[in-house]
Amino acid sequence: MLLTLGMLGWELCLLELLSGGFGVPASALAPRLARDAMLLFPLWLVALWSTRPEKPRDAAALSLCFLLLLLPVAAGRALVQRSQARPSSSEAAEGQAVSATTRTLEDEGRFLCATVNADVSAVSPEPANDSLVATAWTGMRDALLLQVPVLPLTLLLLRRRSRPAASEARAATPALGPLIFLGLLCGWSSDGGPPAPRVSSPLEREAACRPGAPVRTYSVAAISVDLPLNAHGDHQPQGLMYVLEERLPAVREQERRPWPERTAPGLHGEPIQPLVLRANLGECLLLHFTNRLATGPAALRIEGLPATVRGRGPEGGFVPGTAVPPGQGLTYVLSLPESAEAEGTYLLHDSEEGGAREARGLFGALVLEPAGAVYSDASTGEPLRHGAGWEALIDVPTGEHFRELVLLYHALGPPEAADVRTASGAPLPVLDEMAGPFRTGAFGVNYRSEPRFDREELLPEEHEQRPASRRGLATPALRSYLGEPVRLRIAHAGSAEFHVHHLHGGNERRGGGEPPRLLSPGRGQTLRLGKPGDFPRAPGSFLVHCHVPNHFTGGEWLEWHVFSARQPGLAPLPSPR
Template sequence: MGREPTALEAAAFVPDPQPGEAFTKVAPPDAPVRRYDLVVTNGTVHYHGDPSDEHAATWHDHNAHFYVLADEIEEAGGLEEFKRQLAEGERTLEPLVVRANKGEVLELALTNLLPAGPQEESAFDPKLPFQPECGLHTHLVKYDPLISDGSAVGWNYLSATTTADQGAEANAKYNSWTYRWYVDEDFDAVLLHDHLLANHRQRHGLFGTLMTEPEGAVWVVPDDHEQELRHGSQAVIRTADGASHREMVLAIGDFVPMVRHGHGDHGCPVNPPPFPGAPDDQGAMGVNYRSAPLSERGGDPAHWFSSAVHGDPGTPLLRGYPGEDLRVHLVQGSHDLQHSFTLSGARWREWPGREDTAWRNQQTLGISNVAELALAPTLGPGDHLWSFSAGNDLWLGCWGLLRLYDRPQTDLPPLPGRTTGAPLRPARRRVRRHTVRARAQVVEYSPLRTDPYGLVFTADGEDGPEEGPLVLRCRAGEWMEVTLVNELDGPPPASPLDPRLMNEADTGARTVSGRVSLHPTLLDFDVRTDDGAHVGRNADTTVKPGASRTYRWHAAEPGVVLLRSHADVISHPRRGLVGVLVVEEADATPYDPVTGRERWTGERAVVRRPDAEPVRELVLVTQDGLRRYHDGDLTQPVTDLFSDSPDDAGQKAYNYRSAALHPLDPVLSDPQPPTPLLTCRAGDQVAVHLAVASHRMRNQCFTVHGQVWDASETGLGWYVSTIGALASGSTRTVRFRAQHPGDHVYRTGNLHWGLSEGWWGLIRVEETP
């Protein structure tokens, strides 16, 4: 505690008090102890670019805050030398990741080497007259809350460290603090962060991760399984039963105060707030203190993710082999925004190890959230794109590669007992074929709101091309062969009044790709040939104007598959190049609800199975970040009435249609909104398939008035009336038996910027048979 205890304090101590554990005994007396000596300090961290290349553009945080092992400071030759190596790019840094076994006591000694005295004003930060203490706060583990919480709560002690010359004496005794935590369970990832000036320091990167491992596990360096790993975001974990898995930690931070150097910029702030200290959306983003901004990649957006064109991104390169046990752990260390993670060609259970929970290909995160993604062993060789998939996340560089090799690499030993090579796929005996066309089209979202710059997918039906949105169907167990025809004449023009992205100066100068693609979620396929993207070292599987390409995907399980054009992840989805594939049960057949004919396309269907009730299906594709115009007049963009925030700007729609509650729209006086209508009868089984093709970072929720449904596949219980945490890339199915005749509203739960902008419609339950 930095001083001798008083007599009253000493009388309240537990027997045999330890540093960080004075008033509450948190662990059994024989629990093994693992110790880390940590330092908190600051310096220059390079998020993007090579600082040694004077011709390259680089993005930095010159006042980055971070935790680091004390040994690394010593090995570098002292603190100043450590900071010099960082600033000149001789040393790389990532958020601290340490590990402990279940049943261990974790003893962390934190020394505060942050600068003393006031902090000068910057484009992002106000001047601080002094810098308060810094601590180490965590979640989930057990500790004595009076002295190991890393914060200042109620009457508890201030369990933090001060800089040396802020204390009563300039002595390390007064600028160090020991925390004692007991890992009583295998918690997966646990966030570490400062709790004394979090609003400032976490934006600058002051967070880390404690990975809690099973009892008896050991962790080794991925490229040398004989070398114990001290710390790091990637590890091979060997468990007591002889099994091994690869552990990969990706920690995202936003509102990062960065400056840009190069190409005419000399310390130019990246997306600064209107004044220092303002709470507006600001700064940039990074994953593990790295980013690959798309604005710096340049050229045709179809090739932004290509290593052949631009080289590998500087973000974390995850590596392994097909068939290995791969586990991706997500952490959001800062600061304000919501994020959505996707991984091409992969899927995982909603809850690891729970076979009764649904397959997912998307994970929603908010501040301090963590998640474990235990990837199904269905991934083949090639470069799989991992990304935080909303538009601003991608634009600011939160993406990278999972590279799986088809043969052993000298610098990456395979896990014991694993064979390399492509996974076996079922023979293509059951094939369903669709033809999809991409074309430019004026999209009429409502009688008074249109997008003259619209791009749409349409499916060929029996009577010719069907109007969007694109909805395809197949059966589980079938192969899909989807031929995409690009009917564009060339690169479409950018809309000069599009809602801007963070750090985007002029949307009218934005390059829009003329290439298109169909990129699916959840399905099994070879990412090298059928991903609908140009990623890493893979071939370019986008389609140029006037050409066509056939994609081959295997639908292993029933579910909802989001389809998007990955030829331009910024402009294409918000222009309308989105769709859905519904994978029905293996014995199901969809019929047109009007004609009664068998039909494998369309947003509505009646699905029949032998010895089962028919199900009335409605597919809803959620869109946002749109720019619409009054009556198609390019001088009259629809105003964003409710927000100028990049989280919310732009209009919303379901399936190219919007029921916006706007004074100029006649929706309220109409008997029926323009959004999709599902008609059914009381007692009918209903399925609403949701595919969130949204461009914005703001999370969503979905409800149906007067209905509840079974949510057991989420592991959350039996009945709910609302589902939340829906973000870009989410897919869900809501199933219920229609109750009570009348019009039931389906809608978002976000009222002032979602419902008002048109995210609602009707399910009409009729009394007649």
């Protein structure tokens, strides 16, 4: 019993050291400790029965026996937790925001043996995936942390056991210490009543959000990825991206596909795409950010929105835009504005000077939707589980429904810096046109690029190897039905070069199409289209591109398909109220 109490006390010390402090009610902490005691106590019984220690010199054997018992048990517990931690689809109460990505563990339980899990972002280096092996290893790693006090505890108790019997009663008196210590800690912040409603963690309780504001949470990581550009096999091998934590295994799976299968026409539902998050006006937005790059710092900056940043660092905290080293994380807390004028697109990007990491893909977008909006999948019409993606159907309780399409124009750098390669690893060619030299494939939309040059002349082998069936455009295919409201969100991401969004509508001299839109670095615009009398006025396919000549030739172009009849894989907007 004393050994078990000593281990629970050590877990509480780990909780204090690794999770940022207490403030945890007994109603949340005590059940977890009780589950751990039920796990540890029988292990100690087996270890004591196996070694039958009598003298202090037996402490090493007892410690080793306990460790050998604990490792498989902790690994098995981690696998059980992994299966139980999968996010489940649940409906929120009316008027409440849904957590966009379910956090699998509460912070106060994160380092207790009973809640080991593969996602221990505050102490773990970048996890390559969410495999069974990685999860089991996380459980064993936490077991090694728990093993630290075992030898000192066993030495202390065996030394006292070896004393004369007359002193045993006096020696047992200090054993009340762990009981008193445990009781005080379990009573921390407890008033004896039911637990108060919580947001998600002590970090959120400290946030400067409006009282009663709905809370929306995303868990985001910065990762390295081989970014595919098109079906030709062009790619950016040293790419970077932001990704939802729960989507990381899907990204790695797409990254392992053979080149002909790594992209699909239209960019519908592929895991490797820029991170586009959504939140509603007036909500409290929590972005849990983790740097999962192998080397180098990373940050998550929200351009144009103030944020409070919480985290543990050398000076006890962070300021907005501060980068964190690999394996560490922090939480951005944003009290989103309530004014309807704040609706629109805000760039997510790294804080690095010069934008080299942004040019490699470390950017995304946060779209602020009307208050109370509900998001649906543009392909199926089902609720949008992650709350993320470049296309969605937006249901506004007090307004009209609309289809939302998000385009992020970006440049991968000047010709001497843009690391854009063919499937064979050769650099894509440099062309010199009216605006100067540029590397083909160095300009894209939503991580995809369709450079326009003579591949048969410059890359004959590459052209012959590519299957003809895979020649559909990999850039985003905009889709809508004639007459439905569309909000096209366009934004500038990446380098300091300007982009000019232009939508062609057939005969430009007769007023088809839209005027060009200049995009400044880091800025976004919303174009409201689709209503009767607006563009498009008829079904068909229309060209969308960057009006800068080199950008168009370099890969920044796509198509918008407007349909008059129901199409498979394209959900219509709900009927107007």
